[in-house]
Amino acid sequence: MGPLVPYIISEEFSLVIALLLGIAFGFILEQAGFSSTKKLVGLFYGYDFTVLRVFFTAGITAMAGVLLLGHYGLLDLDIIYVNPTFLQSALLGGAIMGAGFIIGGFCPGTSVCAAAIGKLDAMTFIFGSILGVWVFTESFPLLENFYTANNMGNMRISDFLGMSNIQFGFILAAVAVMAFVATWFIESKVNNRTTSVPHPLGTKYLLAGGVLFVVLAVVAFLPGRDDIIKSRIAEAKRQQKCVFREMSADKLANEIVNNYYAINVIDVRTPEEFDKFHIPMAINMPFDRMMDRQWESILRQRMKTNIFYADSDTLVKMACLKANYIGKSDNFILHETAGEFQQMFFMADAPPPGSPKHLNEVYNFRSQAAAGMQSLVNSLKNIGAPVKKEVTKVRGGC
Amino acid sequence: MNQPKPYMNPYLAGFLLGMVLLATIYITGRGLGASGAFKSVVIATVESVAPQHAENTAYYKDFAEQNPDGPWKNWLVFEVIGVFIGAFFSGVLANRVGLKLEKGPRATTTIRIIGALVGGALFGFGSQLGRGCTSGSALSGMAVLSLGGILTMLAIFGAAYALAYFFRKLWLK
Numbered sequence: 001m002g003p004l005v006p007y008i009i010s011e012e013f014s015l016v017i018a019l020l021l022g023i024a025f026g027f028i029l030e031q032a033g034f035s036s037t038k039k040l041v042g043l044f045y046g047y048d049f050t051v052l053r054v055f056f057t058a059g060i061t062a063m064a065g066v067l068l069l070g071h072y073g074l075l076d077l078d079i080i081y082v083n084p085t086f087l088q089s090a091l092l093g094g095a096i097m098g099a100g101f102i103i104g105g106f107c108p109g110t111s112v113c114a115a116a117i118g119k120l121d122a123m124t125f126i127f128g129s130i131l132g133v134w135v136f137t138e139s140f141p142l143l144e145n146f147y148t149a150n151n152m153g154n155m156r157i158s159d160f161l162g163m164s165n166i167q168f169g170f171i172l173a174a175v176a177v178m179a180f181v182a183t184w185f186i187e188s189k190v191n192n193r194t195t196s197v198p199h200p201l202g203t204k205y206l207l208a209g210g211v212l213f214v215v216l217a218v219v220a221f222l223p224g225r226d227d228i229i230k231s232r233i234a235e236a237k238r239q240q241k242c243v244f245r246e247m248s249a250d251k252l253a254n255e256i257v258n259n260y261y262a263i264n265v266i267d268v269r270t271p272e273e274f275d276k277f278h279i280p281m282a283i284n285m286p287f288d289r290m291m292d293r294q295w296e297s298i299l300r301q302r303m304k305t306n307i308f309y310a311d312s313d314t315l316v317k318m319a320c321l322k323a324n325y326i327g328k329s330d331n332f333i334l335h336e337t338a339g340e341f342q343q344m345f346f347m348a349d350a351p352p353p354g355s356p357k358h359l360n361e362v363y364n365f366r367s368q369a370a371a372g373m374q375s376l377v378n379s380l381k382n383i384g385a386p387v388k389k390e391v392t393k394v395r396g397g398c
Numbered sequence: 399m400n401q402p403k404p405y406m407n408p409y410l411a412g413f414l415l416g417m418v419l420l421a422t423i424y425i426t427g428r429g430l431g432a433s434g435a436f437k438s439v440v441i442a443t444v445e446s447v448a449p450q451h452a453e454n455t456a457y458y459k460d461f462a463e464q465n466p467d468g469p470w471k472n473w474l475v476f477e478v479i480g481v482f483i484g485a486f487f488s489g490v491l492a493n494r495v496g497l498k499l500e501k502g503p504r505a506t507t508t509i510r511i512i513g514a515l516v517g518g519a520l521f522g523f524g525s526q527l528g529r530g531c532t533s534g535s536a537l538s539g540m541a542v543l544s545l546g547g548i549l550t551m552l553a554i555f556g557a558a559y560a561l562a563y564f565f566r567k568l569w570l571k
Contacts, residue, residue, distance in 0.1 A: 002423075002424040002425070002427070003423070003424060003425060003426055003427030003428075004424070004425045004426070005425060005426045005427060009425065014425070014426055014473060015471070015473065015476045016476075017425055017426070018426075018473045018474070018476035018477040018480065019476045019477070019479060019480040019483075020480060021418060021421065021422050021425075021430070021477060021480065022476065022477035022478060022479060022480020022481045022482075022483070022484060023480040023481070023483050023484035023487070024414075024418045024480075024484060025415070025418050025430055025477070025480065025481050025484060026480060026481030026482060026483065026484030026485035026486075026487075026488070027484035027485065027487055027488045028406075028411055028414050028415045028418065028484075028488075029415070029481070029484075029485060030484070030485040030488035030489055030492075030494075031405065031406040031411055031488050031492070032405060032406050032408060032411035032412070032415070033405035033406075033408075035485060035489065035494065036500060037500050037501075038500060038502070038569070039405075041562075041569050043555075043558075044558050044559055044562035045562060045566070045569060045570060050405070050408045053408035053409055053412055054408045054409075054411050054412040054415060055412065055532075055536075055537065056412065057408070057409050057411075057412025057413055057415075057416060058412045058413070058415035058416040058419060058537060059416065059537055059540035059541055060416065060540075061412065061413050061415075061416025061417060061419075061420065062416040062417075062419040062420045062423065062537075062538075062540075062541035063540060063541045063542075063543065065416065065417070065420035066420065066423055066541055066542060069420075069424060074424075075423070075424055079427060080423055080427045080428065080542055081427055081428035081429065081542070082539075082542050082543075082544045083429075083529065083530060083534075083535055083538065083539045083542070083544040083546045083547040084529065084544075084546055085544065085545045085546030085549070086529070086546065087549070089527050089528060089529070090528050090529070090535075090546045090549045090550045090553065091549060091550075091553045092524075092527060092528075092553075093524045093525070093526070093527030093528020093529070093550060093553070094524065094528050094535075094549065094550040094551070094552070094553020094554045094556075094557065095524070095553045095554075095556070095557040096520050096521075096523060096524030096527065096528075096557075097520070097521050097524035097525060097528060097531065097532070097550075097553075097554045097557070098524075098553060098554040098555065098556060098557025098558035098559075098560075098561065099517075099520050099524075099557055099558070099561055100516075100517045100518065100519070100520030100521030100522075100523075100524055101517070101521065101532075101554060101557075101558045102517070102557075102558045102561045102562055102565050103513050103516055103517035103520065103561075103565055103568070104513060104514050104515075104516065104517015104518050104520070104521060105500075105513065105514065105517060105568075105569075106514070106517070106518070106521075107432075107521060107531055107532040107533075107554075108432035108433040108436060108521060108522075108525060108531045108532070108533070109430075109431075109432035109478075109481065109531065109532060109533040110532075111518070112432060112478055112481050112482055112485065113481060113482075113485035114485075114500075115482070116481075116482045116483075116485035116486040116489060117485060117486060117488075117489030117494050117495045117496070118489075118495055118496050118497045118498055119498055119499070119500060120497060120498065120499045120511075121499050121500055121501065121510055121511065121514045122514070124511050124514040124515050124518065125514040125515070125517060125518035125521075126436070126518065127515065127518065128514060128515040128516065128517065128518020128519040128521075128522065129433070129436050129518040129519065129521055129522030129525075130436050130439055130440055130443075130518075130522060131515075131518070131519050131522065132518060132519035132520060132521060132522025132523035132524075132525075132526075133433070133436050133437050133439075133440045133522040133523070133525070133526055134440045134443075134444070134522075135519070135522075135523055136522070136523050136526035136527065137437070137440055137441070137444070137457050137458070137526070138455075138457075140456070140457040141456065141457075143527065146527075147527060152545065152546070154544070155544070155545045155546070156542070156543045156544060156545060157543050157544065157545040157548050158543055159545075160545045165543055168543060169543075172540070172543075180409075205409065208409065208413070
């Protein structure tokens, strides 16, 4: 599951990948004509809309790809870098960049491309940009308040507008297609060209646009990874196809006291219920959040046994099924519920005198186990027993 | 010398660029960029030319803290070096390499150079204020539907269109 850095590819090796991706980026920009300043500013005078075409096509392609990969669970959309939104600085910074674009005729990426093939104006532009960045870093104390004003966080435009990602994807794709058609006519008018697209190319454009909307429709209407897993779980549960391996409370208590390092006790209830009472050493992994990437290392490992528990038989079985879809760990479910476990170990009364011997033995075992678990929790407090794992967010930006 | 080859079809180029961007997001979880590398140049220069100043200024100190490996060991620096190599490669293949100054028909060389310098300075400054340039903020932001990225994109193109009329002598006949 992507992104591959830093889980699968190390930060160090990602620099090599940066170089390779950069080569592809630069090659395509140059091939598209972005090394020519006249072609770039043509956008603003209506004689050449290449920039808009390349830029919008690239943005839409990547967006559709991101949504598709996310839909099938290949890319975790929750942790990829979403540029943060600071309202004022985004707008003023953008406006200053726009002025720089029309005066200088380049933007940073394209100036590097143009400088690479020997354009002297581009080299000057790069020198100017470096000066501009330096002015910013030097005057940062003056700008700081403005720079950090109105922090809206890593917000997606779809959240801001209150729609789903895919709805906005459709809107953006439609806008792009309309822009392509409109700019074609504008360009024809400005350059006094006859307004007909050569026929075979026209068909290809239609096909390409069709593929885009099919991809978006797949994301919008076909079930994704989460939906598929959900429906499989519901089905398996309904048909009782699955045989669950159960563990009794006594056995679990014994495992915790003696083999805590070889097991993961997993509480799939909500954090509120978890806070009220949980089995000593348990990790809270709420059922709805089980697909989160941070749990992957637990649900995919083969070293430790996972023991799931909850308050109801249905929930714990669904959780166990879900875990089986995510990874191939050794998964068990606790026969008793959380409440029963609490009763048995922490709220049990001593059997009245004269009770049969085995009742006394059970009581002794359980109270010793409870004390053992409690002291284990106390002694392991500092090396992080119930770990609250944080998701590593990808850092990025310009 | 041979004639330069024609440019690639813009939609094809856009599609390929989009795939590169998608691969970048899939592999690294973040988008492409360019102006960040310029920032590394600035910081490295300040640190070597005026080390005392860099030590006493909050901005450079924060940068050094956040980037313990120094300004050069940075994803965007390597990416931009790649951009340079890739563009040069493409230019060689298409017969477009050679020292050249490109300007509008009415602009003199001096005006073009001043324009490039001033425009570059504005772009550099704006890219820091707006947290990214056309690649890092606008393009990559669009791919992940970032509100800030899309606003920055609208501001860049909006301002350029609004100002185009005043600078037409730089570019048009």
